Amino acid sequence: MRTQGGCDCGRDRFGAAPARPGAAHHRRAMLEPMPEGDTVWQAAKRLHRALAGRELIRSDLRVPAHATADLTGRAVLEVVPRGKHLLTRLEGGLTLHSHLGMEGSWKIYTPGERWRGGPGHQIRAILGTAGPTAVGYRLPVLELLRSSDERRAVGHLGPDLLGPDWDPDVALANLLSDPSRALGEALLDQRNLAGVGNVYKSELCFLLRATPWLAVGALPQEAAESLPVLAKRLLEANREQPARSTTGRRAPRLFVYGRAPRPCLRCGTAVRVADQGDGSRERPTYWCPGCQTGPTPRYRDSTYAGRNAGAPAPRAPAAAPSSPLTSPSAEPSRE
Template identity: 80%
Template sequence: MPEGDTVWQAARRLHDALAGRVLVRSDLRVPRFATADLTGRTVVDVTPRGKHLLARIEGGLTLHSHLRMDGAWKIYENGRRWTGGAGHQIRAILGTTERTAVGYRLPVLELLRTSDESRAVGHLGPDLLGPDWDPDRALANVLRDPARPLGEALLDQRNLAGIGNVYKCELCFLLGVTPWLPAGDLPADRAAHLPELAKKLLEINRERPVRVTTGRRGQDLYVYGRARRPCLRCGTSIRLADQGDGSRERPTYWCPTCQPGPSPTVPTAYRRSRAM
C-alpha cells in the first residue's frame, strides 16, 4: 500500500535511473498529454512530495504522478522484458539509453510547468519525509478541527503529508487511543509526541523493503492486517471496522484494551473480519 515511505522509495529508484540522463523515449498514454514529446530532454531530478511524485525535466517541465492504491513505477534495464502488468495498464514510458521507467495503472498523470507545481501539491501539509517538515504546524493542522476523528485527521494530506491507512492504525495504537477519538480529546502529552512519532515511523521504514513498526522480526505490525489475532501487547483480539464517509474503503484496526475510547459496536467491527 503506497504511503509516504513507499513513495519515497519509488522516487529514489526513479531518480537513480533517470536523473542526469537524456530521454530517448517518451510516451504518455493519457489523452490530454498523448502528443507531448520529452525526448532529447534531460531529467533533472525525481522528488517525492507526500504521496506524490514529481519528475522534473529540462525546460521547466514536471511530470506529476500519484500511485494511489494500485499504481506503480517499474525500472527495467533496456532489453529486459517488462513484467509490471499488461500493456493496456501502461500510462507512461520514460527511457534513456540504459534504462526504461514504466508507469503502470497511474490514476494521476499530468505534465505541467515546474513553476506551476503548487497546482498539484500546494494543498499538502508538511511532508513527514520532506525538507518542509514542520512538526508544530502539522500538529496544529491535525487539531484544527477538534471534533474530527483522529484517524480521519491523520489521513487528510492537507494536515500532514505521507500518512496512509497502515500508519494511521499503527500510530493510533502507539499513542494508545482509538482512531475514532475526537482529535481535540487527544491528551496533551500524547499530542505533543504525535509529530515526532509519525516522522520516526516513516523514516525508519523508508530504507526497508518490508514495513515494520514493532521492531520484532516476523511480527512487523501491531494491529494493521491482524483482525481477530491477539494483540502483541495484551493478547486481546484485534478488531476491524471501516472508518470514514464510505466513499472509499478504509479498513481500520485497533486493540480495544490498549486503545480505550470511542469505537464502532462489536458486531459492526467484526462484520468485515468474518468475511476475510
C-alpha cells in the same frame, strides 16, 4: 537533440550521484501494495538514480490529457517526493506529476528485461532512456505541468514528514484545527501532514492507545504533542528498508494492521478491522479494543462483521515485543 545540461551532477538528495550513461541499473522499483510516504520516498530515490542526467528517447503518457505529449530529447533533471506525490522534473521547465494512490507503482527495467509490473492496459506512463526505462502502472494521477506551477499540484499539502519543510508544530496545529474530527481521518488528510497512509494511520493510533474514531481534540495533550514526532520517526526508520516495520522486528512487522483477528501484541485481545472513511473513500482500519480507548464502529457494520466473523478464539501471546522505534511511553507491554 537536447543536451543533458542543467543536471546537478553532485551528490543528490538521496545521498548518491545521479545516473551516468553506461552505469548498470539492475534493480527494479519494488513498492509495497500500500504506498505511503516512506515507499514513495523509495520510489523517488530509485527513479532518480535510474533517470537523472539521462535523455529520454521514448515517452508515452497514456492519459487522454497528455496522450500526444512528446518528451523525447529532454533530460530528466531529478525526481522529488512530496508526501505521497512524485515530481519528475525535466529539462525545459516541465514536471511530470504522479500519485500512486492505493495500487500504483513505478518499475525500473534494464534493456531487454521483461516488464512484469502488470498487464499492458494498466500502463499509464513510459519514460525510456538508452539505459533504464521507467514504467508507471495503475497511476490514478498523471499530469504534465510547468515546473513553475508545481504548487497547483502539491501546494495544498501540509508539512512533509520526509521533506525539508517538515515542521512538527505546524503539523500539530493542523491536526488540532478540527478537534471534533476522528483521529484516523485527520491523519489521512494530507493537508494536515503529508505522508501518512492507511498502514501508518492504524499503527500510530495503536501506539497512542487511541482508537482511530476518537476525536482529535480528545487526545491527551502529551499524546497529541508526541504524534507528529512519532509519525516522523516511524517513516524515517522505514524509508531505507525493503519491508515496512513499526515493531522494529522482522516478525511480526506491524502491531495491528493486517492482523485481525489475531491477538494484540500488547494485551492479547483479538485485533479488529472496520472501514473508516470521510464519505468519499473507505479504507480498512485496524485496532485493538482491549488497549485502545475511544469510540468504535457498531457491530452491525457489514465489513466489520464479515472480516471478523468465524474467527478462531485468539490466544494471548506469551510475551509482548518492545519496539526500538517508539518512545518508552508508547512501547507495548503486557497489561
